[in-house]
Amino acid sequence: MDEQQHNSASEQAVSERDPDLRALKYVMLDDNLICPICRCALVDPCYTKCGHTFCTLCLFKALSQTPKCPVDRSSLSDADVLPPPKILSNMVNELLVHCSNEDKGCKRTCQRSLLRHHLLESCEYTPVPCPSATCDQFVERRYIDSEKPARCLHELIACRACDVKIPEIEIATHELVCSQRTLKCPDCAVVFTMADIVSHTSECAMARVPCNANNIGCKWVGIRAKLKNHESECTFIALAPVIEKQEDRIARLELENKSLRIQPSLTTTSGMVDSDAFHIFTEHERFRSELEKVSEQLGELEIRHGVLIMNQNVRLKEEVQSMRNAMHGIRHQMHFLLMEHRNWALQNLNSSMITSAAASLSSQTASSSNNAQFSGETSSIGRGTRRENESFRQDVRL
Amino acid sequence: MIGGFTKRLGRELNDLKSNPAVGISVFQADDFRIWLIDIKVMDDNPIYVGKKFRLQFRFAPTYPIEAPEVQFVASYGIEIPMHPHIYSNGHICLDVLGSGWSPVQTVASVSMSIQSMLAGNDRNERPPDDARYVAHAPISPKNTRFVYHDDSV
Numbered sequence: 115m116d117e118q119q120h121n122s123a124s125e126q127a128v129s130e131r132d133p134d135l136r137a138l139k140y141v142m143l144d145d146n147l148i149c150p151i152c153r154c155a156l157v158d159p160c161y162t163k164c165g166h167t168f169c170t171l172c173l174f175k176a177l178s179q180t181p182k183c184p185v186d187r188s189s190l191s192d193a194d195v196l197p198p199p200k201i202l203s204n205m206v207n208e209l210l211v212h213c214s215n216e217d218k219g220c221k222r223t224c225q226r227s228l229l230r231h232h233l234l235e236s237c238e239y240t241p242v243p244c245p246s247a248t249c250d251q252f253v254e255r256r257y258i259d260s261e262k263p264a265r266c267l268h269e270l271i272a273c274r275a276c277d278v279k280i281p282e283i284e285i286a287t288h289e290l291v292c293s294q295r296t297l298k299c300p301d302c303a304v305v306f307t308m309a310d311i312v313s314h315t316s317e318c319a320m321a322r323v324p325c326n327a328n329n330i331g332c333k334w335v336g337i338r339a340k341l342k343n344h345e346s347e348c349t350f351i352a353l354a355p356v357i358e359k360q361e362d363r364i365a366r367l368e369l370e371n372k373s374l375r376i377q378p379s380l381t382t383t384s385g386m387v388d389s390d391a392f393h394i395f396t397e398h399e400r401f402r403s404e405l406e407k408v409s410e411q412l413g414e415l416e417i418r419h420g421v422l423i424m425n426q427n428v429r430l431k432e433e434v435q436s437m438r439n440a441m442h443g444i445r446h447q448m449h450f451l452l453m454e455h456r457n458w459a460l461q462n463l464n465s466s467m468i469t470s471a472a473a474s475l476s477s478q479t480a481s482s483s484n485n486a487q488f489s490g491e492t493s494s495i496g497r498g499t500r501r502e503n504e505s506f507r508q509d510v511r512l
Numbered sequence: 513m514i515g516g517f518t519k520r521l522g523r524e525l526n527d528l529k530s531n532p533a534v535g536i537s538v539f540q541a542d543d544f545r546i547w548l549i550d551i552k553v554m555d556d557n558p559i560y561v562g563k564k565f566r567l568q569f570r571f572a573p574t575y576p577i578e579a580p581e582v583q584f585v586a587s588y589g590i591e592i593p594m595h596p597h598i599y600s601n602g603h604i605c606l607d608v609l610g611s612g613w614s615p616v617q618t619v620a621s622v623s624m625s626i627q628s629m630l631a632g633n634d635r636n637e638r639p640p641d642d643a644r645y646v647a648h649a650p651i652s653p654k655n656t657r658f659v660y661h662d663d664s665v
């Protein structure tokens with residue numbers, strides 16, 4: 115039963131020695147290595163796809179509440195949480211920390227990842243089980259002397275001054291503050307207890323004290339018994355109220371001065387807002403100049419477009435004109451051809467009437483000469499037509 | 513892991529005291545359950561000029577994963593500020609205190625949000641449903657499902 119108790123107690127002590135990394139005092143801590151959730155140096159860091167760093171535990175607790183990045187509110191699932199870059203985990207592991215027993219007196223600083231080892235193996239202020247096999251209490255490691263035979267350090271010893279029984283390891287600390295301990299006043303050599311010595315030193319007649327006006331320049335120092343005598347004739351004491359008033363005024367003016375100096379900085383309440391506003395302003399300026407450029411280009415384009423259309427218009431007009439001319443020519447030709455055709459048809463009719471008449475007259479030679487004249491005329495007509503046609507073709511090509 | 517929230521609050525309190533924002537001061541922070549923070553509106557908004565208001569923060573061990581409970585409290589010489597998003601019982605309709613909460617927010621950042629919400633206001637009035645809300649409001653503003661008003665005010 116006893117042994118079991120001893121075991122569980124020592125187990126508890128070991129788990130207490132596992133340092134709480136968030137409670138440590140860091141020698142120096144970069145803001146970039148602070149978790150934005152717990153506001154401590156990162157412990158077991160992780161990295162999100164949106165580029166933010168948290169303690170893994172802190173982030174998962176936050177994600178279980180809201181599946182969003184706590185910093186930028188972008189949606190984030192467990193799968194978007196990545197292990198940190200090696201350099202980051204090295205940086206947090208190598209942070210220098212003060213030993214967590216600093217308040218007990220350990221002066222060590224070490225890398226954070228080595229602290230556990232220091233506490234378990236070497237810190238002089240870590241509680242370890244009392245060397246005695248029959249004792250289940252703990253003593254700080256520094257009390258254990260491995261040279262000497264194991265013995266319990268909790269045996270009660272009576273204080274020499276007050277006779278109260280105190281465990282051996284605490285007796286030294288107790289004696290320093292024991293109210294019954296006696297002490298001789300260094301000035302008047304009277305013996306007092308610890309309880310009384312404090313009030314005595316503030317009124318001991320033989321203690322050497324400075325003049326009350328030493329802060330404004332009196333160099334007098336003497337035993338307290340003679341202080342009253344000195345102050346009655348000290349010029350500094352007489353001046354004290356005046357000087358005090360002056361100093362009061364100076365302090366008030368300084369304060370006012372300081373508050374006046376602070377006021378201009380009030381207008382820029384927060385640097386972040388300022389830089390944000392500046393950013394927006396420059397963006398705005400950029401957009402405006404871009405807009406100006408674009409509208410300028412648009413105007414230029416419009417002019418170019420107009421000129422182009424006008425040129426095309428002129429060309430089209432010319433083309434239409436030449437087409438019209440060509441059509442005119444064709445109409446002429448048609449007219450001419452029609453006239454020619456009618457003439458020819460009339461002549462044909464005439465000649466057929468003549469031939470029928472000649473047939474009846476039976477004049478062979480006249481008819482043959484007539485025929486020859488006729489064929490000559492038709493060939494001249496065909497040549498004329500071809501010439502007209504060619505001139506028309508040239509017109510169109512123009 | 514229990515007690516992690518007190519460590520963070522301890523750090524926040526240190527920051528608030530050693531590096532206070534203009535117009536924001538700790539009135540009372542004796543434990544890690546309730547803090548009272550005094551705020552002043554720094555520009556000369558005529559609605560709030562020369563006045564001081566008191567915010568009450570109530571923390572649970574789930575802080576900062578969950579939002580603290582924040583409201584204005586009245587006291588001797590301290591009133592609930594007039595604002596179209598602040599009810600006369602001190603409850604505040606601000607999304608940062610509800611659905612917009614993120615664990616990277618702090619007492620200081622929330623106080624500053626509320627401070628700027630006051631600074632930007634020019635309407636000396638209560639929300640339109642003030643009387644109805646105050647008559648039926650839950651004790652904790654966190655139990656109210658606010659429909660956040662538009663942010664133009």
Ligand SMILES: [Zn+2]
Nearest residue numbers: 149152169172
């Ligand atoms: Zn963290």
Ligand SMILES: [Zn+2]
Nearest residue numbers: 164166183186
């Ligand atoms: Zn992010």
Ligand SMILES: [Zn+2]
Nearest residue numbers: 213220222237
């Ligand atoms: Zn140590």
Ligand SMILES: [Zn+2]
Nearest residue numbers: 244249266268
């Ligand atoms: Zn012992």
Ligand SMILES: [Zn+2]
Nearest residue numbers: 273275276292
């Ligand atoms: Zn004693």
Ligand SMILES: [Zn+2]
Nearest residue numbers: 299301302318
């Ligand atoms: Zn003395």
Ligand SMILES: [Zn+2]
Nearest residue numbers: 325332334348
């Ligand atoms: Zn003097």
